[in-house]
Amino acid sequence: MALAVTRRWIAAAVLVLALAACESDQDPGLDTSGVEGTARTSDTLGACPPGGPDATTPEAGCLGADGTVQRP
Secondary structure, eight states, X not given: OHHHHHXXXXXXXXXXXXXXXXXXXXXXXXXXXXXXXXXXXXOOOOBOOTTSOOTTSOTTOEXXXXXXXXXX
16 A cells, blocks of 8 residues: 555656646746846736737736737
């Protein structure tokens, strides 16, 4: 029984590492240049204004009605 539990933990650890590796090379599309200290990239995007992104939309974009990220 202990061997089965150990195998499950190893499988879970491998899965977590694989998922982390997939995300580590993805560009979040946020410009953090000029930011001093810790930069946060987990800020949520706001909803897009009616008609889609406009001049007030940040470069990171906004969320459309269908949930997709739309950039100006």
